[in-house]
Amino acid sequence: MILDKADVVVVGGGTVGISTAYFLASKGLDVVVVEAREVAFGASGRNMGFLHMHNRAAGYQLDLARAGRALYDDFSELLGPSFEFQANGAMTYFFTDDQRQVFKEFVEMRRAQGVAMELLDEQQAHQAAPILPPNVIGATFSPEDGKIRTPKFVRALAQECIRLGVRIRENNPALGLLKSGGAVKGVRTLYGDIPADRVVWCGGVWSTMLEAEGVHVPIKTERLGAIMLGEVEEHLDKILNGPLAVKQYSFYHDLPSYKAEYFTAPYEDPTNGIENLEVVSKTENGNLFIGCPMDYPEQLDDRMPLSGLKMAVDALLETFPNYRSLGVESAWTGLIPATADAMPILDEVDALPGLVLATGHVFGNLAGPITGKLVAELISGEALSLPIDELALDRPELTNADAVIRW
Template structure:
């Protein structure tokens, strides 16, 4: 297996490119390529941001990225977000950090968790219960403290995709409404895509189709092993209280393997009784506030059979969202719920996405497997665009190569959210 072939594309920069899928990664890759003078066409069968990119919570969750490649990619993306917030149309960028609120029973875990995260280079501090309530006035008096992770932020994912697409189109990128049925491969090289109406050709093709990437690649005989997760959200009516941090509850700790390995961790101190009743549902236990005062609540996660499973919220998912948050934060209990929704996101077996060429098919590139696409979308797009352009990316891209066992040889269910 060659690492170098999946880290740098040594061919000359292409004059034209097709991007399959107009989510955060596809739209940002299109923008970065268009800025370099590449003629870009983005092919999307629904509308920009239709999949998980437009349906997630919009959390830029630095606090949940494990040390190593995950965090390195998140750091790159976080730095790009600050630039994009100045350059693009408004996408409700809130760079004020995340607050993980906790109760007395979680105290044995907190100090070790914060020490670990500080050792990984994340700026964070433990704050008092009073300070936690200043940061998020919805929190009850029995919250004894919080972890303020200062590099976290959040945004409106749908507005982000629109802003990226608008910027790319202004530079000449073209958005094509079509369903890609297969890749066009001639003499071993990918030269375009086939739709129901016509073939579209270009120097290179990048598949950034989220959970639908596997179906496109497998039709060309290329394995792409991922799991699929239904991620669900709810939105309330506007409220008068205002806050601008991303808030997490203690259920968050259960969802990440590196946290479960820390001293002081115990399922019994972080899981709500409802989660013991419904063990097949994971919960990130989050609250954020939109610019119009509405709250977004979530985020229950359920593994599903494939990308075409219903994205609609389930009874179990909403029961945990409203039950756990309603218990932990009683101020939420009587706020009207205006809508719920869900989306299907891909999860790789090793928790790392793919941003890579496909060594066996020149001209073909892949950017997919992002279970946490909002967090690392711009960074992933920067890496993928650099590889397409024949440049060395700003971080070591070898952990994200396509030709690694977790992607090509099958996998067991991941034990940690990516």
């Protein structure tokens, strides 16, 4: 049965998929999005919304992030205040002189790479974030960082897509590809076929289902947790990263003064493959939003492990014991498609003409929208805003699929 037809079918209704649909439709192409559940159901609906620029690796990764970050200024004009966009920067606080030396080296490195960074002393840190406890002795600060509420952004942009004529088929999973003469000619879905000239696969961790079509997508499932707490009165307009968060970023490990014990807490559970990336922010409604227990599940299981939940709560209460009675509103995890080099995959699949991969987004809030723009430029034959050779499916960096992934 033919359900619909289009110039392009986009598989996946998250940040990447909806951004792709928006930019394609803006160029006059007829687009259908198919989504297994609801728009922003997966990783895009389950992350903390951070636009972290200061910890993107120098070179192409940083260029990609900056291009993505710039798009939010345009989206803010297009969509208004609908997605809680803030550009107030991010801080990483610390407690010890050993940590201070590592952060001093980090700030010097980042500034040399052209990233706006400052090392704040104790007084400056508390002035910038009065919520911080007295034992914090300083912090880094980057004004380039910002945040959004990702599910609100994706849903608002989806409405703009609909206004442009995009049909979004929710609760209709893609089952496979339509092929003819060795080329992709559309998508088979639960409720019928959708013929199209091009298919853009933006399925995140579920992109591995393309193995059945003979396409190997070298991604690993990373699970990140988030906990929404009750409202707090203290002012907080920036992202707060605790010192435990830095262990996940590879360039910290290369700093002369870095030692793992400076950034590891007794309540973490590395023997079971779980670490905690200590982050705190505040929503527009005043709720405290914390994370992120992180692990690599063997299955596509989006439930938060109990040990991860305990770890995140222990981290919060060690730093902010005054919130011991704060209510828990909800807790969840998102499944992130991690690649060995922490860069997405954006490529045409040579073995299946007509198929474009747009997946593997570890930092999807930044890289997702610019990926959509690049896909639209690629399909329409326009000059690309950025080269995409470093995002190729066959790049050598992706061959080490068993690597411990550090961003």
